[in-house]
Amino acid sequence: MIKIAQPAYDSLRLHGEETYPHECCGVLLGRFEDDGSRLVSTAVRCANTHKESPQNRYQIDPHELVKIQREGRQRDEDIIGFYHSHPDHPARWSSTDLAEAHWFGCSYIITGVAKGNAGITNSFLLMGSEDTDKEFSEERIVLLKQGAAQ
């Protein structure tokens, strides 16, 4: 299960609309809970640095990740997942998403954006420990009203 502050959830969905027809992407900051779930306080927007095919590919500059990790540390938070959009495509993980996923134990949120409008948002937990055994497991999204994630 992943718990997301409502403003963070709204922000990541809106991001997908704003970058349409390109994929948006960003980082989820928050905490790992004792029960194994993840609690997202903030969705940090990142630039999609995939220049050749931003309509169906995304990548985040690792330097942005370094800076976001640093910001998280100052707030006693960690990178606990990522999000991106699928313009005019379902909110399901693709073979590319799985092949490029390396943050085990973290959540990968995908929003389908149809004709510029955010549709379904799903979250997938990256399971396993290496390329040979990794898989995505769909997880329930629980929205927290403003202030509940603090």
Added chain:
Amino acid sequence: MAKVHIPTPLRQYADKQSAVTVGGTTVAEALTSLVSKHPDLKKHLYTDDGKLRAFVNVYVNDEDIRYLQKEGTGLKESDTISIVPSIAGGR
């Protein structure tokens, strides 16, 4: 001594620590020190022939070591190393 920040997916192989202080005057020495302290990290950072895995980015402070002297990049006492697995994908 330099501080190495461990990304969340790799902390399980580093006694759940978010940062590890290591010795070494270069990135290569620091990472060798890191994996000697936490051997389970090794296969997640290096290929079987001892090269850093392609999806593993290593930064010294705010600089990608690929644009410095790679693993030969020198370290000062106050430097911090960040290990950052890549993020990419798409439909």
